[in-house]
Amino acid sequence: MNAPFLYIASPDGLKTYRMEDDGPRLVDYYPIDYPGTRWLDHPADRLGAPSDETTSERLRHEAEPGMWRLRKITGRLRDLLDESPDARWAFAAPAEINAAILDGLPVRYHACLAQNLREDLFHTPEEELPLRLDLNAVPHP
Numbered sequence: 001m002n003a004p005f006l007y008i009a010s011p012d013g014l015k016t017y018r019m020e021d022d023g024p025r026l027v028d029y030y031p032i033d034y035p036g037t038r039w040l041d042h043p044a045d046r047l048g049a050p051s052d053e054t055t056s057e058r059l060r061h062e063a064e065p066g067m068w069r070l071r072k073i074t075g076r077l078r079d080l081l082d083e084s085p086d087a088r089w090a091f092a093a094p095a096e097i098n099a100a101i102l103d104g105l106p107v108r109y110h111a112c113l114a115q116n117l118r119e120d121l122f123h124t125p126e127e128e129l130p131l132r133l134d135l136n137a138v139p140h141p
């Protein structure tokens with residue numbers, strides 16, 4: 001039988017917990033750091049003049065780090081799910097990114113999703129996770 005897992009995502013990264021009889025145990029942590037925000041730090045040219053950037057260009061640049069993070073988290077989650085393609089799993093992520101991550105996964109994994117929480121549990125201590133989860137819905141080995 002494939003091992004059941006709980007995946008918790010946030011813009012900061014992805015944590016993987018293995019569900020054991022005494023509760024979830026952290027088995028993987030995948031931090032996300034945007035590789036460069038130089039253009040966000042320098043809204044003016046070298047002489048200090050305001051940038052000629054249009055509003056749509058500026059908005060696209062402001063959204064890029066968030067989209068990059070979502071792609072990285074979704075890719076990592078897909079890789080982990082590929083390791084145990086038939087395993088049932090649970091997922092938690094803040095409402096702002098939850099659907100975007102799940103929509104980025106192949107449809108075959110949606111049928112194995114046992115529980116989806118639209119909550120930010122990323123910084124919740126491991127020992128407190130069982131209090132926040134419906135353990136009857138989360139698969140156990």
